[in-house]
Amino acid sequence: MPKRKDNVPAAAAAAAAAEQESIYTLESMTCRILPGLQAREYIVKSSSNTIHLLDVFIWSIALYLAKSRLYQYAITTALIWLFAKRKSVRQESILAIRDVGIQVKTTYWGGSSVSRFINRNKIDDVIINEGISFWQIKSYMAILVKDEDKMVVVFEHLLPRLKPFLLRAYQGTRTIIFTQKPNHILDSFYTAKQ
Structure with missing residues (x-):
């Protein structure tokens, strides 16, 4: 019969890992997973x-x-x-906090910034959509807000590529906003480098 205390260090290590802030960077995007896996921030910096x-x-x-x-x-x-x-625009970010909502922020070179907070109860969905211009098709991430005609476009000025940037931000944001409990399997999938 295996001793019960052999499993305790593994569980304690997993709990300790969940309590530490985790940061990873992928080219111009940085992801911060805040302690407790209750919040996640994706920051896209201007490449110019x-x-x-x-x-x-x-x-x-x-x-x-x-x-x-x-x-x-x-x-x-x-x-x-x-x-x-x-x-x-110097950088744009989205901060998703479980059971609270989403903050979308744009920071300019002059130092000023513009933020918008959307309460969790007003979020209808988080989507990836495509926009067509004269020369190209651009994918963008947007938040559908209840009782509003216009959606809130995330990373509106910098428009990062679909793979891997938008997909990671989309999946991570949906995991935080639409999942009731932290899912360690999903969290490790969305943060693992592909």
Whole structure:
């Protein structure tokens, strides 16, 4: 007859693992599984460089105008650049908390951010949809909210690829929002590197 205490360390190790925060990164996406497996956050960072060739060109024009003593044009050029740059998206995230809801957040290069929280009771479904533009078909993740005509698009500005980014965020979010108890088998599947 096996001793009962042999199984205790394995169960304790599984419980301890569930209480620790787990983080993994896959290219431009980071997933944080918070302690207790009650919440999960997916963060997608912009893959574009902070400084583009266009930025260098605009600053070259501003410096040329300043050297030519055309200060008002140099300042105007710099202000236009600053205004355009601060509206560039740096990262987008979705935070799903079991029995609470979902927070969707967009952070801009200027440091400002816009967040929206959707209560669990108002979430009808989380879906992956396809949008068609002139040149391509883009997959996107969206939240259907009860009593609202428009869906909330997640990662709206950065639009990560379907595989593996959107599928992982979709499956992980659904696991947290629509499952009553933490499912360690599902959680290990959604966090394992494929």
